[in-house]
Amino acid sequence: MNATRLTSHVSRGLLVTLALAGLTACGGGGRPASDLAASQVTTIGVNSYLWRAALEAVSFAPLLQADSAGGVIVTDWYANPDNPGERIKLTVSILDQDLRADAVRVAASRQVSQGGTWVDAPVQAATVQKLESIILTKARDLRRQAVS
Template sequence: MALKTMSKIVLALVTVGGLAACGGPNVVPDAYTNPNNPNNIETDPNNTIWSIFRNNTADTTIAVNKYLWTASLEVLSFLPVQSVDPFTGVIVTGYGTPPGGGRAYRATVLVDDPALDARSLNVALQTRGGRAVSKATARAVEDAILSRARELRIADNRF
């Protein structure tokens, strides 16, 4: 019983000590001594432990290639879409059978670059048994997506 009580006290002291260490003032180095602030204590009210939870990157945008994105959705339209995140460029589908095919597949597509380039496209295919498909099949799907993306780009430039 005494061991349990002692461990609770030690845990409480460690927790209080850790929290106390978080709240101390930030001392400015001597090279940056401010004559208006003789104690060299940083007084920026925005610099707190809670500032890490603020969204400081409001101007940051993640761009994916719109042609690759649209072509991926069109080529894999026979698969039911489970989740789509255009900000990270991820498309996750459920199992579906291609037209004229007998085996069910599911796909995960990552478009991770704004360039219309094969390196911007990553496609992972699985069969219903959880096995990855052959490299030739995956390559054929990637080629179909890339071809459709090029067609979309060419059609877009005609305007």
């Protein structure tokens, strides 16, 4: 599935989720109805805010796989035009239906060009943590917008 069709599919899923939020407003044990809709409606299988935020965060790289039911996004190798001798590949996993800090995991691979071949190189832990933080911040912003 290409990125445009995927984004359209995810957008439709979010619209269904938001529409169902109104139907679930009468229950919830103190949690906002939009939280229940995002966490319990299985349109995409994982938290819709985290899913959308993760897709946006890795949108700079071409997608290899985006499995909304399993919550896995895998990018292809991406080389920054300003630094073509280095490339990265990302895997984002959404682990829960709730919007929680421990519900998103990012794994990164990095390679550098040496003598015309790509050689594995270490990824700084801060890089992965920063991307996780970006995803969580964007997901919280999306939730705030939906609740307002």
